[in-house]
Amino acid sequence: MEVSVIRAGMLTTVQDLGRRGHLAEGVPMGGAADPFALRVANLLVGNPEDSPGLEITLTGPELEFSEAGWVAVCGARFEGMPAWRPFHVEAGGRLRFGRLLQGCRAFLSVSGGFDVEPVLGGRGTFPAAGLGGFQGRALRGGDILKSSPSRGAPTGHWSIDERILPHYSNEPGVRVVPGLHAGDYGDALHSGRFEVTLESSRMGIRLSGPRLMRPGGGDLVSAAVAPGTIQVPPDGNPIVLMADAQTLGGYPRVAHVIAADLPLVAQLAPGDSLRFVRTTLAEAHALVHAREHNLGLLRQGLAEKIRPA
Amino acid sequence: MKLEPLGDSAVVATLGSGIDPATLASVLRCAEAVAAARGKGIVDVVPAYSTVTVFYDPAQFSPSAGDAFDQVCRFVSSCAARERGRAREATGRTVDIPVCYGGDLGPDLGLVAERAGMEEAAAAALHCGADYLVYAIGFAPGFPYLGGLPAALHTPRRDTPRSRVAAGSVGIAGGQTGVYPLESPGGWQIVGRTPLALFSAARKPAALLVPGDRVRFREISKAEFDSWK
Numbered sequence: 001m002e003v004s005v006i007r008a009g010m011l012t013t014v015q016d017l018g019r020r021g022h023l024a025e026g027v028p029m030g031g032a033a034d035p036f037a038l039r040v041a042n043l044l045v046g047n048p049e050d051s052p053g054l055e056i057t058l059t060g061p062e063l064e065f066s067e068a069g070w071v072a073v074c075g076a077r078f079e080g081m082p083a084w085r086p087f088h089v090e091a092g093g094r095l096r097f098g099r100l101l102q103g104c105r106a107f108l109s110v111s112g113g114f115d116v117e118p119v120l121g122g123r124g125t126f127p128a129a130g131l132g133g134f135q136g137r138a139l140r141g142g143d144i145l146k147s148s149p150s151r152g153a154p155t156g157h158w159s160i161d162e163r164i165l166p167h168y169s170n171e172p173g174v175r176v177v178p179g180l181h182a183g184d185y186g187d188a189l190h191s192g193r194f195e196v197t198l199e200s201s202r203m204g205i206r207l208s209g210p211r212l213m214r215p216g217g218g219d220l221v222s223a224a225v226a227p228g229t230i231q232v233p234p235d236g237n238p239i240v241l242m243a244d245a246q247t248l249g250g251y252p253r254v255a256h257v258i259a260a261d262l263p264l265v266a267q268l269a270p271g272d273s274l275r276f277v278r279t280t281l282a283e284a285h286a287l288v289h290a291r292e293h294n295l296g297l298l299r300q301g302l303a304e305k306i307r308p309a
Numbered sequence: 310m311k312l313e314p315l316g317d318s319a320v321v322a323t324l325g326s327g328i329d330p331a332t333l334a335s336v337l338r339c340a341e342a343v344a345a346a347r348g349k350g351i352v353d354v355v356p357a358y359s360t361v362t363v364f365y366d367p368a369q370f371s372p373s374a375g376d377a378f379d380q381v382c383r384f385v386s387s388c389a390a391r392e393r394g395r396a397r398e399a400t401g402r403t404v405d406i407p408v409c410y411g412g413d414l415g416p417d418l419g420l421v422a423e424r425a426g427m428e429e430a431a432a433a434a435l436h437c438g439a440d441y442l443v444y445a446i447g448f449a450p451g452f453p454y455l456g457g458l459p460a461a462l463h464t465p466r467r468d469t470p471r472s473r474v475a476a477g478s479v480g481i482a483g484g485q486t487g488v489y490p491l492e493s494p495g496g497w498q499i500v501g502r503t504p505l506a507l508f509s510a511a512r513k514p515a516a517l518l519v520p521g522d523r524v525r526f527r528e529i530s531k532a533e534f535d536s537w538k
Binding site: 020021022023024025026027029119120128130131132177180221222223224225228229246247248253256257258259281282284285286288289291292 | 314317327360362378491493519520
């Protein structure tokens with residue numbers, strides 16, 4: 001099947017679940033900013049959960065499908081767009097996204113997954129280096145994407161158990177574990193709400209709110225950072241690093257957003273706010289296992305609902 | 310060796326406090342041992358200066374076997390213990406990087422030379438005369454952080470970063486020097502440009518340099534620079 005991009009939307013890129021093994025070369029993990037939403041979108045249309053889908057930011061694209069197929073859109077909700085369930089598109093049919101209702105990033109999967117070449121072990125787009133995805137860049141009007149052969153088609157009437165979805169909100173409490181330099185900042189990270197600023201991107205969500213000032217300061221030796229790391233530059237405004245963040249950082253790390261809650265941050269748009277809630281490493285790991293358990297139940301349930309092609 | 314969590318999916322092993330070749334050698338030995346052991350659930354390893362950061366997938370550690378962080382720490386400790394004492398002189402590689410200094414390709418050479426109290430040609434010769442060691446790759450794909458810059462050339466970053474620095478630009482920031490592999494914004498003082506590609510996704514490995522490599526810059530003329538293209 002071919003999917004023609006009629007209008008691309010603000011920032012639409014092909015993303016998968018990221019690269020492994022290239023951090024030491026300075027190549028970020030990349031991949032979907034909200035991996036949970038992409039995994040579910042893929043499962044709903046019968047794809048392996050790491051298949052490449054589209055990451056859609058704030059405004060949706062308009063797409064035309066050359067053949068009939070199945071589509072799922074998860075994560076951010078748009079007017080007129082079914083969410084968290086597969087729907088059928090006709091040959092020659094067009095898909096239009098209405099106004100954004102909730103969240104920031106939606107993930108669209110087509111049955112079969114988008115067919116793009118792997119680059120450095122990943123199919124996701126890293127535009128800063130012009131690599132991966134569709135020609136190493138965000139989609140533009142006139143692009144034509146190909147999808148791989150479908151592996152199955154959903155049957156019957158059913159819906160996903162919404163209890164397994166992250167508690168998306170435009171003012172969430174986001175759980176963090178302390179960073180190496182947490183002690184330098186006292187209680188400042190937990191003293192109020194932070195607002196997401198316009199300078200936010202797939203590299204980092206930049207926040208404004210209570211200033212995080214560090215007594216003394218001094219230079220740090222650069223070391224690895226990760227998606228979820230909260231760095232504090234000298235101006236005191238924290239940055240939550242996201243999928244495309246640089247691999248090394250030299251700013252103090254006050255805390256880290258836990259993996260289970262990173263989707264909540266990925267769904268924040270400029271103007272939304274969040275507060276940080278302390279948790280423990282044990283709780284963070286328990287939440288990862290709970291998420292995997294829920295996805296396991298979803299996979300089991302879908303095994304009966306998706307007829308193999 | 311100090312082991313600490315970096316969030317819920319990585320462990321940082323700190324093997325020293327400073328920026329020195331001996332610490333880097335221990336870091337590289339440890340990172341190599343961790344990578345070679347291919348431990349279950351270990352997804353990536355990043356050596357940089359005095360740390361080795363080991364990324365893991367918590368989903369792959371059964372809760373019944375105990376805490377994932379403790380398991381990864383034990384794994385990293387055992388890898389490091391096995392390697393300790395084994396002689397290793399960085400990578401043993403020296404990479405020659407041709408650079409055309411000054412002019413349009415190195416617009417900040419004048420400032421760097423002025424601060425050092427010397428002519429541009431002398432500053433370029435000083436930059437070329439030193440031996441550099443790659444302490445880390447980061448900031449951008451393939452970007453080497455090089456130690457060994459002669460003290461006279463130490464220059465703070467630009468007050469206002471450039472919105473566009475060309476690929477191949479050789480820069481100075483404080484006591485560090487490095488090379489921009491890709492066009493990007495940047496605040497380093499640009500003294501020259503190399504025609505070599507420091508990063509190419511089509512190449513294996515994609516990054517020209519790895520931590521532990523030694524680097525020598527070699528001055529080339531504008532004509533030679535142009536002939537590389």
